[in-house]
Amino acid sequence: MMESVGVYGFCGCTAKNKMKCDSRGEVTAAETAPTSAYSSPARSLGDTGITPLSPSHIVNDADPNVSEQPTFLVVVAIDFGTTSSGYAYSFTKEPECIHVMRRWEGGDPGVSNQKTPTTILLTPERKFHSFGYAARDFYHDLDPNEAKQWLYLERFKMKLHTTGDLTLETDLTAANGKKIKALEIFAYALQYFKEQALKELSDQAGSEFENSDVRWVITVPAIWKQPAKQFMRQAAYQAGLASPENSEQLIIALEPEAASIYCRKLRLHQMIELSSKAAVNGYSSRDTVGAGFAQAKEHVRRNRQSRTFLVENVIGEIWSELEEGDKYVVVDSGGGTVDLTVHQIRLPEGHLKELYKATGGPYGSLGVDYEFEKLLCKIFGEDFIEQFKIKRPAAWVDLMIAFESRKRAAAPDRTNPLNITLPFSFIDYYKKFRGHSVEHALRKSNVDFVKWSSQGMLRMSPDAMNALFKPTIDSIIEHLRDLFQKPEVSAVKFLFLVGGFAEAPLLQQAVQAAFGDKCRIIIPQDVGLTILKGAVLFGLDPAVIKVRRSPLTYGVGVLNRYVEGKHPPEKLLVKDGTRWCTDVFDKFISADQSVALGELVKRSYTPAKPSQLVIVINVYSSERDDVSFITDPGVRKCGSLRLDLTGAGGAAVPARREIQTLMQFGDTEIKATAVDIATSKSVKVGIDFLNY
Numbered sequence: 084m085m086e087s088v089g090v091y092g093f094c095g096c097t098a099k100n101k102m103k104c105d106s107r108g109e110v111t112a113a114e115t116a117p118t119s120a121y122s123s124p125a126r127s128l129g130d131t132g133i134t135p136l137s138p139s140h141i142v143n144d145a146d147p148n149v150s151e152q153p154t155f156l157v158v159v160a161i162d163f164g165t166t167s168s169g170y171a172y173s174f175t176k177e178p179e180c181i182h183v184m185r186r187w188e189g190g191d192p193g194v195s196n197q198k199t200p201t202t203i204l205l206t207p208e209r210k211f212h213s214f215g216y217a218a219r220d221f222y223h224d225l226d227p228n229e230a231k232q233w234l235y236l237e238r239f240k241m242k243l244h245t246t247g248d249l250t251l252e253t254d255l256t257a258a259n260g261k262k263i264k265a266l267e268i269f270a271y272a273l274q275y276f277k278e279q280a281l282k283e284l285s286d287q288a289g290s291e292f293e294n295s296d297v298r299w300v301i302t303v304p305a306i307w308k309q310p311a312k313q314f315m316r317q318a319a320y321q322a323g324l325a326s327p328e329n330s331e332q333l334i335i336a337l338e339p340e341a342a343s344i345y346c347r348k349l350r351l352h353q354m355i356e357l358s359s360k361a362a363v364n365g366y367s368s369r370d371t372v373g374a375g376f377a378q379a380k381e382h383v384r385r386n387r388q389s390r391t392f393l394v395e396n397v398i399g400e401i402w403s404e405l406e407e408g409d410k411y412v413v414v415d416s417g418g419g420t421v422d423l424t425v426h427q428i429r430l431p432e433g434h435l436k437e438l439y440k441a442t443g444g445p446y447g448s449l450g451v452d453y454e455f456e457k458l459l460c461k462i463f464g465e466d467f468i469e470q471f472k473i474k475r476p477a478a479w480v481d482l483m484i485a486f487e488s489r490k491r492a493a494a495p496d497r498t499n500p501l502n503i504t505l506p507f508s509f510i511d512y513y514k515k516f517r518g519h520s521v522e523h524a525l526r527k528s529n530v531d532f533v534k535w536s537s538q539g540m541l542r543m544s545p546d547a548m549n550a551l552f553k554p555t556i557d558s559i560i561e562h563l564r565d566l567f568q569k570p571e572v573s574a575v576k577f578l579f580l581v582g583g584f585a586e587a588p589l590l591q592q593a594v595q596a597a598f599g600d601k602c603r604i605i606i607p608q609d610v611g612l613t614i615l616k617g618a619v620l621f622g623l624d625p626a627v628i629k630v631r632r633s634p635l636t637y638g639v640g641v642l643n644r645y646v647e648g649k650h651p652p653e654k655l656l657v658k659d660g661t662r663w664c665t666d667v668f669d670k671f672i673s674a675d676q677s678v679a680l681g682e683l684v685k686r687s688y689t690p691a692k693p694s695q696l697v698i699v700i701n702v703y704s705s706e707r708d709d710v711s712f713i714t715d716p717g718v719r720k721c722g723s724l725r726l727d728l729t730g731a732g733g734a735a736v737p738a739r740r741e742i743q744t745l746m747q748f749g750d751t752e753i754k755a756t757a758v759d760i761a762t763s764k765s766v767k768v769g770i771d772f773l774n775y
Contacts, residue, residue, distance in 0.1 A: 167418065171612070201238065207234075231259050258480075416590060441632075493588070634674065
């Protein structure tokens, strides 16, 4: 089989198809000379090429099968976070009740344990041992020399965002420096959640709960690129949540979309409005940032025992103020990333339309931890901190836990210092490493806002703590400012601040100061669970998100008639007396184009030779909109359809045989299909970013 073939496409000449047409209605590519690292795949055109069938059409319609969803007894959503994770579920017969998972064993002082840390521990033999608090506490209790043999990983989700060339072979590095396949770790973590959830469901139902009864929803950041989203699905298949044959059992939900769905249901007593001029919950807007949130937290704490949240089957008061076409921004600020999404309301059903493609970046609360680490390097020396992390990994984890609880106590109006306990092994190891005391290092460091207290603690002034937040918060505000300047984002009515980092009063105050005069700023109570609860609602009704923006341009590689003076000479291919322009990118959909859920885009092609026995159609993608050739920079192959043309069953095959190619968009996945109209034979392929 050949690596690639040309395909000849036809023009539908619609607004969605931006390729130029000549007078014959054939698709001709705009002129650009290709600059590519690889040679033209269509040069090897043999007996699998295809040529035009005229006239062609582009049909943009919804697949009638999209609404026919299989029935599940329960929806379980997993919020797989950078710093903490959890699951929640709802029985399809009681969609108004969302149950958040059982309380986790363990927990930290000053940190609510409705979720568990995203930490995983493998034995020295690389077998799964434990997850969350259990993993962290077991690892912490190991003898330092023994701990070096065990593989402990935390914050590993960020690897999927930061790896440019992500594949199924991508490695992660454990605390002891050993490498392990990322797919294995993600699959272990998802398998752990699957087992926990099924056990809890079985206990509640009083009988064994089968995996086939469950629809799974996994949340991912909207700003993740397609390979990372696909990676998460592959890990879920490996963990046994679903299979490629039953792919609809698993939904990959975008975090800000899930938050948006939950925010629709908010009642006034379930949120805090920062920008309110009137009193909310008995507080004026000046007090709201700190005091209103403290009151909300207390309310949540009192209701914690139930773990069941009632979601009334009504639209919340805030939402009922929104009218057709109103816009709002969801700022999902988590541990690793901040996702910004702009949605618009479509009435009467209140469906959501994504107005501007998701933006954001690695500006999560981890940024504050990195600033703390930089401060420690400044005081104690980078060489020591690096050595300490390798030689005493469990003590380093302890130190960061101590910092986490103090980080949560930071507030704009705080006046008393924050004390961070240094583990004994830090003090001891530093003395061995440097030959003098930690106290001596602090005196010599010129960092005057961090002092040493006689109880073995670092004493930080509130200003010092606030300075650790500043770079991350500044990045978020700057990104929001850029977003608000986009024409699509004019006249925004609400800004919903969600995600774990949204609990930080410093972030709340900064957002309020920068945008309080532009829109109303709303924070749901129990803000760290907003995405989890929204993901359950999404699993119960996936059709609620009606229109998304395509993150990429998609098309197929085609052959067009060569037009002198219009096409680059290096693209000329003469075959059996016909002059072809090779490598033309025939666009199905453009980056940032609105795509309806389940939308189908159809094109027709035909084999170059009537005697042909097989055709191959290669699918390509690009982040750019202005793509002319499949050899342009940034164009990558992401799918291949190979259709066998034999066996028309004795029926007469038309001289110009129609091969219909369809792409279905709108879900977080894209499927391509080729159908031989004469024989009804078809082949399907999921767009694949990890194996090409």
